[in-house]
Amino acid sequence: MTYTSIWIAFAFVLIALLLSLWQRLGLEKEIAIGTVRSTLQLLVIGYVLQFVFHADSLLFILLIIAMMIAVASWNAASKGKKLRGIFWRIAISLSITELVTMGLLVTLGLVTPTPQYLIPMSGMIIGSSMIVCSLFLSHMNREVETSRGEIETLLCLGATPRQAVQAVLKRAVKASMIPTFDTMKTIGLVQLPGMMTGMIIAGASPVEAVRYQILIMLSFSSSAAVSAVLISMLSYRLWFTRDAMLHH
Template sequence: MTAFSMWFAFAFVLIALLLSVWQKLGLEKEIAIGTVRSTVQLLAIGYVLQFVFQSDHIGFILILIVMMVSVASWNAASRGAGLPGIFWRIAIALSVTELVTMGLLVLLGLVSPTPQYLIPMSGMIIGSSMVVCGLYLNHMNRETESSRGEIEALLSLGATPRQAIQGVLKRAVKASMIPTFDTMKTIGLVQLPGMMTGMIVAGASPIDAVRYQILIMLTFSSSAAISAVLISLISYRLWFTKESILRS
C-alpha cells in the first residue's frame, strides 16, 4: 500500500461520521479526534521504531518499554479515580508482568532479544495487562459498592480489611480475566488476530504466522493472571481508610 493510497482508507471514517450524523449520536467530535490522534501517534511511533531498529541499542528499547508502561498505567488508573496511589500500583503490576513474561520468552529461546521482537511483543503484553487492570478496577468499584453492607458488617464483627473484602476481590479478579480466556476460546473460529493477519499480508507462511499467534495467546493467559492477581494483592487496601473503614 502506497502513502497516497492510504488516504483512501479515511473513507471508512467518513462512513462512521455519516452514520453518527444520520442517527444523531453526537460522536462526530470523538470520531474526528480519535482518527487524528491514532494517525499521528502511529506515524510518529513508526519513525521512532525505524530509528530504534536501526540503532539496536538496549537503552532505546528500555525507554520505549517504560513509556508503554507509563501510558498504560495512566490509562488504567483513570478507572480508579479517587484511589490514592493507584497509578504506581498499576505501574508495578504491569512492570512485573512485563519482566516475568518477556524474561521467560527470552530465557526459553522462544523469541530473539532484538528490538524487532522485544518492542512489539512488549506492547501487546502491556496492552493486554492494561485492559485486565482496568477491568479489575471497574469490577472492584462496582462490587464494593453493591456489597458495602456485607463488608461493613464483617468489619464490625472484627474481620480484617482483607477478610472483609476477600469475596469481592475474588469476583473482581475473575471478571477481569474472563475476556482474555473467552477470546482464546474463539480465536481462529470467530476472528483472525492482528499479528497473524499482519504476518500473512506481509507474505509470511500462514503456518509460521499461526505459530507466533499461538505463542502470543498463551503469553496473554499468563500475563492476564499475573497482572490481575498482583494488582489485587497490592491495591485492595486502597478501598479502606487508614482506620480500616470502607471508603465512600
C-alpha cells in the first residue's frame, strides 16, 4: 500500500464528518483529533518497530512493552478519576497479566521470543486487558452507586469493606469479562480478527493465520480473567474511606 492510498482512505473520515455535521452530533472535533492522532501514532510506531526489530534487543522490547502498559493504564484510569492510586493498580494488573500470559506462551514454546512476535502479541494482550479494566471500573462505579444502601447496611452490621462489597465486586468482574467471551463465540462467523486478516493480506496461508488467531483468542480468555480478578482485588478498597465508609 502506498502513501497515496492512505490519502485516498481519508475519504472515509470525510463521510463521518459530513454525517456528524448533517445530524448536528458535534463530533467533528473528536473525529478530527482522533484521525490525526491515530495516523501520527501509527506512523511513528511503525518506524520505531522497524528499528526495534532490526536491533533485536531485549531492552528495547521491554521499553516498548512498558510504554504500552503505561499508556493503557492511563487510558483505563480515566474511568476512575476519583479513585486515588488507580493508575498504579491498573499498571500492576496489566504487568502481571502480561508476564503470566506471555511467560506461558514462551515457556510452552507456543511463541518464538523475538521482537516480531513478542511486541505485537503483547500489544494485543495488553489492549484486551485494558478494556477489561476499563469495563470493570465503569461497572463498579455504577454498581456501588446502585447498591449504596445495601453496602452501607452491611457495614453498619459489622461487615468488613470486602464483605460488604463482595456481591457488587462479583457482578462488576463478571460484566467486565463478558465482552471477551462474547467475541470468542462469534469470531470467524461475524468477524475476521485483525491479526488473521493482516496475515492473509500479507500473503500468509489462511490456515496458518487461523492457527495464530486461535492462539491469541485462547490467551485472551486467560488474560481477561487474570486482569479482571487482579484489578478487583487491588482496587475495591478505593471506594471506601480509611474509616471503612463509602466515599460520597
